[in-house]
Amino acid sequence: MAGEVVALSGGVGGAKLALGLSRVLPPGALTVIANTGDDFRHLGLAISPDIDTLTYVLAGLDDPVRGWGRRDETWTFMAALRALGGPDWFNLGDGDLALHVERTRRLAEGAPLSAVTAAITARLGIGSRILPMTDDPVATRVLTDEGWMDFQPWFVGRRCEPAVSKVAFTGADAARPAPGVLAALAAPDLAAIVVCPSNPFVSIDPILAIPGLRDALVGAAAPVVAVSPIIAGAAVKGPTAKMMQELGAAPSAAAVAARYAGLVDIFVADEADGAIAVPPGMALVTAPTLMQSLEDRERLARVVLEAAQTWRPAS
Amino acid sequence: MAGEVVALSGGVGGAKLALGLSRVLPPGALTVIANTGDDFRHLGLAISPDIDTLTYVLAGLDDPVRGWGRRDETWTFMAALRALGGPDWFNLGDGDLALHVERTRRLAEGAPLSAVTAAITARLGIGSRILPMTDDPVATRVLTDEGWMDFQPWFVGRRCEPAVSKVAFTGADAARPAPGVLAALAAPDLAAIVVCPSNPFVSIDPILAIPGLRDALVGAAAPVVAVSPIIAGAAVKGPTAKMMQELGAAPSAAAVAARYAGLVDIFVADEADGAIAVPPGMALVTAPTLMQSLEDRERLARVVLEAAQTWRPAS
Numbered sequence: 289m290a291g292e293v294v295a296l297s298g299g300v301g302g303a304k305l306a307l308g309l310s311r312v313l314p315p316g317a318l319t320v321i322a323n324t325g326d327d328f329r330h331l332g333l334a335i336s337p338d339i340d341t342l343t344y345v346l347a348g349l350d351d352p353v354r355g356w357g358r359r360d361e362t363w364t365f366m367a368a369l370r371a372l373g374g375p376d377w378f379n380l381g382d383g384d385l386a387l388h389v390e391r392t393r394r395l396a397e398g399a400p401l402s403a404v405t406a407a408i409t410a411r412l413g414i415g416s417r418i419l420p421m422t423d424d425p426v427a428t429r430v431l432t433d434e435g436w437m438d439f440q441p442w443f444v445g446r447r448c449e450p451a452v453s454k455v456a457f458t459g460a461d462a463a464r465p466a467p468g469v470l471a472a473l474a475a476p477d478l479a480a481i482v483v484c485p486s487n488p489f490v491s492i493d494p495i496l497a498i499p500g501l502r503d504a505l506v507g508a509a510a511p512v513v514a515v516s517p518i519i520a521g522a523a524v525k526g527p528t529a530k531m532m533q534e535l536g537a538a539p540s541a542a543a544v545a546a547r548y549a550g551l552v553d554i555f556v557a558d559e560a561d562g563a564i565a566v567p568p569g570m571a572l573v574t575a576p577t578l579m580q581s582l583e584d585r586e587r588l589a590r591v592v593l594e595a596a597q598t599w600r601p602a603s
Numbered sequence: 604m605a606g607e608v609v610a611l612s613g614g615v616g617g618a619k620l621a622l623g624l625s626r627v628l629p630p631g632a633l634t635v636i637a638n639t640g641d642d643f644r645h646l647g648l649a650i651s652p653d654i655d656t657l658t659y660v661l662a663g664l665d666d667p668v669r670g671w672g673r674r675d676e677t678w679t680f681m682a683a684l685r686a687l688g689g690p691d692w693f694n695l696g697d698g699d700l701a702l703h704v705e706r707t708r709r710l711a712e713g714a715p716l717s718a719v720t721a722a723i724t725a726r727l728g729i730g731s732r733i734l735p736m737t738d739d740p741v742a743t744r745v746l747t748d749e750g751w752m753d754f755q756p757w758f759v760g761r762r763c764e765p766a767v768s769k770v771a772f773t774g775a776d777a778a779r780p781a782p783g784v785l786a787a788l789a790a791p792d793l794a795a796i797v798v799c800p801s802n803p804f805v806s807i808d809p810i811l812a813i814p815g816l817r818d819a820l821v822g823a824a825a826p827v828v829a830v831s832p833i834i835a836g837a838a839v840k841g842p843t844a845k846m847m848q849e850l851g852a853a854p855s856a857a858a859v860a861a862r863y864a865g866l867v868d869i870f871v872a873d874e875a876d877g878a879i880a881v882p883p884g885m886a887l888v889t890a891p892t893l894m895q896s897l898e899d900r901e902r903l904a905r906v907v908l909e910a911a912q913t914w915r916p917a918s
Contacts, residue, residue: 331704332647332711362679368701373726374708382697386683389646393689396647411688 291317291479291510293593294472298323298491299338300355300525301517301579302484303345305592308585309482310346310416312593318416319472320346321501323486324401325421325428325457325494328440330378333388334395337440338491339405339418340387347412355525358383377445402466419472421495424463428490429456439490448527451534455489460497465504473504480596481505483514485577487528488547489535502551511553511599513592515577516541519558524578545570554595556588571599606632606794606825608908609787613638613806614653615670615840616832616894617799618660620907623900624797625661625731627908633731634787635661638801639716640736640743640772640809643755645693648703649710652755653806654720654733655702662727670840673698692760717781734787736810739778743809744771754805763842766849770804775812780819788819795911796820798829800892802843803862804850817866826868826914828907830892831856834873839893860885869910871903886914 293313295306297320310318320342327336337356344350344358351359361381370376380388387408394404400423409418428439432450442450473481486492496502505512518541523529529539537543541557542564548555549567557564558577566572575591578584608628610621612635625633635657642651652671659665659673666674676696685691695703702723709719715738724733743754747765757765788796801807811817820827833856838844844854852858856872857879863870864882872879873892881887890906893899 331708333704358683360679362677362697364675364677364697365680365701365704368673368698369705371727372701372705372723374701374705382677382679382700383683385697385700386680386687386689389648389680390684390687390689393646408687412686 291477292475293318293480295320295482295484296492296495297484298486299341302486303342304579304585305484305588306342307345308589312586312589315415320416320418321421321469321495322418323421323491323494325426326439334392335388342418343409346414346416357381419468420466422463422498423466426460426463427458428494429458452531457494457497463498465498465500470500470504473508478510480510481508481512482592485515485517487526488544489531505551511596513554513596514548514552515556516544518544519577520560554599556592606792607790608633608795610635610797610799611807611810612799613801614656617801618657619894619900620799620830620903621657622660623904627901627904630730635733636736636784636810637733638736638806638809640741641754649707650703657733658724661729661731672696734783735781737778737813738781741775741778742773743805744773767846772809772812778813780813780815785819788823793825795825796823796827797907800830800832802841803859804846820866826911828869828911829863829867830871831859833859834892835875869914871907
């Protein structure tokens with residue numbers, strides 16, 4: 289496929305498709321815009337969970353079993369921190385720590401997150417670009433039955449248990465798209481914009497909340513292709529289905545498609561879901577979307593790119 | 604031996620004797636005043652090399668082979684940091700990192716170094732007190748043939764290679780002894796003040812440079828006992844002998860004793876050095892001072908304490 293491709297992605301699920309895209313596209317053709325609403329400071333370290341996951345996955349350093357963090361990881365730091373009585377609710381592998389320490393060091397020197405990410409991904413030999421959605425601080429927060437909570441304490445600290453009735457992106461209104469983001473979405477040879485099968489509420493919505501981002505997607509000449517994170521009523525990973533129920537939507541691919549009305553041109557649902565209803569003007573493609581093997585990732589990437597290539601706007 | 608004992612210590616050599624003292628004294632009788640002139644910020648982390656070494660040694664967590672850092676250490680962080688192009692001249696083990704991260708976190712919350720050290724040593728079950736010489740920033744710097752250098756870049760980064768002509772303790776003039784330091788030295792039941800076999804120039808001198816510290820030693824009712832860090836013209840570890848030569852002193856136990864004139868009441872030299880000359884008013888004790896086994900540490904501790912116990916001021 290000729291042309292550039294931009295993917296919007298959260299962590300694990302999105303990174304799988306991003307890897308597939310990076311492998312079937314020509315080198316350098318893929319730009320991933322990463323959610324940074326999950327970013328937080330912990331133990332004084334600047335942690336960017338979705339950028340981290342994308343970095344490890346695209347560098348081939350990810351742990352294939354856990355789905356997050358690095359392969360061949362050791363856990364000496366956490367054991368020692370626990371012995372010292374330090375906060376141990378967020379697991380940090382020894383190798384993973386290096387990324388956070390080095391990022392924090394470079395940020396403290398004054399580099400923006402986008403520059404730090406570019407330097408690190410280049411150093412790790414990643415051919416695709418990973419762009420944070422913004423260099424400005426944006427914090428995803430959830431209103432739960434226990435009150436407002438920061439994202440990571442809810443997501444990791446409480447394992448998504450408190451029911452969510454609202455999601456906010458503190459700082460998003462004043463945030464500017466990171467350098468390169470709007471240019472990537474306006475590239476003259478842009479072939480597709482891919483909304484990865486990430487959580488719509490806490491992975492894709494924060495990206496779209498950055499002023500200018502949603503308009504850039506809607507106004508792009510290239511088709512916007514979204515892949516459903518819901519298969520047969522369940523999320524492959526994470527709290528997407530649970531959140532949909534709590535937020536009053538049926539946990540279904542059709543509900544995700546409805547949510548993306550006016551934004552997405554092509555919706556890729558799993559063949560298990562069959563001919564779901566999609567909003568007017570949205571094309572439906574069904575395909576196997578569960579990405580277990582590397583081949584699955586590449587096959588789904590090809591489905592997405594082919595759908596974009598053959599798409600013609602409704603006249 | 605009844606009464607309290609205060610030891611002045613740098614890192615490895617001093618920690619060996621501190622361990623011996625802690626084992627032959629009643630629980631809680633030992634207070635170690637630690638040099639903090641080596642402390643520095645690295646990768647955004649607050650590192651206190653001498654407090655770290657004392658902490659690991661007194662907690663039984665030290666690596667018996669390397670002499671610094673923790674036993675059963677792993678090095679995944681350093682390998683990952685190197686892969687990211689981060690600064691790798693200062694080795695940080697994965698478990699060791701936990702101490703620096705937790706210290707940095709607590710300091711950022713506003714706790715002084717003495718309180719952080721007390722909390723950590725208590726948590727690790729250390730019965731002796733480790734007091735930083737000061738909670739204020741003091742930086743040991745060396746004037747070398749390449750100009751002024753910070754301590755760690757010279758000591759670790761350059762392996763003490765550039766010749767030293769001067770040592771300075773930036774900030775010492777304005778520094779106040781940490782809480783507990785002067786009280787420990789003025790304790791009514793103080794039985795001995797021990798100057799550990801640490802480097803006089805960069806481990807003991809910074810402690811003595813804190814206003815009030817030297818006077819407290821000189822004015823103490825208890826005898827001050829120093830153990831020579833030089834045996835038969837060589838330092839057991841580190842650059843002491845090399846620095847003595849560069850600073851114009853013979854690398855000998857006698858030169859160390861001369862340096863401690865007016866401060867030390869009893870000088871413990873190795874029996875290999877025999878009846879060295881000591882300044883007037885200073886008593887000489889010779890004993891095996893090389894501490895290889897745990898028994899060596901305890902035996903030397905007993906020699907030091909017995910010398911203090913039998914000492915009577917010259918009338």
